Amino acid sequence: MIFIIDAIKQVLLWFIENFIKDVYEGIKRWVKNPKRKLYPIIIVVVLILTVFGVWYSPQVQKVTKVADVKWTMISFLGKETDKIILSQAPRRLKDKIYNMTKGRFIIEIDKKAQINIDTDSILEKVSNGDLDCAYNGIYYNKDKYRPLFFGSAIPFGLNTQQQNAWLYYKKDPNDELTFMQSIYQRSNLNLNVIPFPVAATGGQMGGWFKKEINSIKDFDGLVMRIPGLGAEVLTKFGVITDEDKRGQPLRSNEISGALADKTIDAAEWTGPHDDVKLGLNENTQYYYYPGWWEPGTTFDIQVNLKKWNKLPAHYQAIFKAACHETLMEILAEYDQKNGEQLKQIKQTKTVKPFSAEIMQEAEEETNKLLNFYAQGNPLFKEVYDEWRTFKTRIQGWHNTVNDYAYKREAE
Template sequence: MKRRALLNSLALGAASTAGLVACSQATTSNETGSNSTASTADLPTIEWEMATSWPVALDTIFGGAQVLVDRLAALTGGRFKITPRAAGELAPPLEILDVVSQGAIPCGHTASYYYLGKSPALAFGTTVPFGLTPQQQNAWLYEGGGLKQLQELYASKFNVIQFPAGNTGTQMGGWFRKEIASVTDLQGLKMRIPGLGGQVMSKLGVTVQSLPGGEIFQALQTGAIDAAEWVGPYDDEKLGLNEVAQYYYYPGWWEPGATLELQINLDEWNNLPPEYQAAVQTAAYEANVTMLSRYETRNNEALQRLVSNGVELRAYSDEILSAAEEATFALYDEFAAKDPDFQAVYTGWREFRDRVYAWNSLNEGNFTRFSYSKLNQ
């Protein structure tokens, strides 16, 4: 019943997008022939709080939640207001799905791969190792059937509906206190890395920890961990990770295009007017595009600052990348064999990945390689 209600509400929400705009802008003629603006006065006033997984100081990633709620308020004439709260204010940063699912908090902004213990298929909602770039991820979610499939999974298992609401871009490969040249160098290394990337690293001999962003600096500083990944140059600089680790690796093969989510308790969602549902979807879409645009703009500038201040860039060796890729697809096969939900998502995702890789490599990839080669002549 929840799945059917979800699909019905999505259809109503999509159909009412134009109606919401019209409601705030349309004019009608009164008896004297003058025009008067239609009002949203018949729509309810709603105020929610949003739990997030992010420190406020990380203005781009927390900013994704802020962009969303600001646009939502604008689209509803201020009648639907959501206040985002920093990690830990309303719920522990890695327990957002739990409190939203329970209905303790109506909504949250988080990353789905924090909750793999509940269902490994949730990883696809954020990103998976050797997966999709940001644009490829958006294509899969919005046009490749990925979002619909994940929403059905969330509805049936967690009483939650989710929407893409941010993307960090292709991430960096993490901070290390010593150089890592081979798989042997990874043995026994203590590293903060979440999601399936963490499970792949574990297969390569790494001792994996999952820590909130606000705890990474201290863990590196005290030696509780030897390495950590967070996002990319802009956010990593804000956390001060360059002050406690010297070597900065690339590429972030485990997070080639990390999507963040707006998660809403499904009962709360179904109680919203269709106009508000449409506004939520529009606001989440804008947050998704805005966050990626900001990271793409800010990361290179931050990287240049880091390098000028002594950070040493290092590329992962082909040996490590090949071992990681092999371990990744072995892990996918293991999950697919024992988890029907993972198998269902993975099958379609893998087919989409292979098609979009071929297309991008032929067209965009060749264009980028040519243009960059000219830049460096």
């Protein structure tokens, strides 16, 4: 193609050269006889403007061009959670994409829209195109979306490193989509959404309790802030969730107050750093571990599929890499700050593991629950089967070379 442009340039130069002569002659003739045609002068003006225009317009485009792509994003976490690490993912992602594209791919975070939208409604708004994309978790509400929970958190499931491997797992290495992304495309879910993992909490704590929990029967009648599949297991042991009691779940900034006025007896959020930022330690003494309901939770940016397909290939590549980078940064920050905070907490609070009995019964109830959902939902069963094979395989490998093989120091 270059030679065509060169040829055009050559022709233009030849014209310019000859025209300058003709124009000079033309002007001389015109001065002698002003009634002659104005062609030569007009041609000079056109040529000067054209040459200037050809040279100048790409420079102007570079500097002043408005963004190529502008998306709006909302977050499932409200403004009140600004202090916790998890809430930083949207801003980090947006900044990275802005920097990598020199401001030509802009994602605006709609702060107003964050308030009081549950995760299913967000998913549906992304799907029908009301939103370009959203920072969202997928383990709260509708039965229809249960097969998607495997992309976020399953009790007694994968730890963080295993979950990352699972989220990038493709059944066939040549697939364009990861296995979990392909599940979102199933026709019976009726979703036009593609998810990209963007934040990981790492392993979570079991939460803050006003009283000691020594056995399963200590859960009976306990009012606890806890969502998702973990809540479903605990209700079998007699726990009443904040949602059961009030009709709607407590917002993150309400949990500390509910513990203070004894509306609830216990609450879980994520881990030491974020829990303390939300004040969960202020009116409780016992901090239990592990949060077996969420052993390695991940959160996604859900993107409207049509918007995704319209995105130029290099912006798709940038978006994906920025999501990976954000996830690793968030996880590294949790790993560092949770360790520091846990050490502080141990100085005044009782930090204890759930008993072997509790862990065993909870795991049994979890398996019953997962098998129950698999019986009623063929898509859930399909994902569950794939996930179980993956889990057994990767845990076999990790048990071999990871922590189990070492004795570890601990503070």
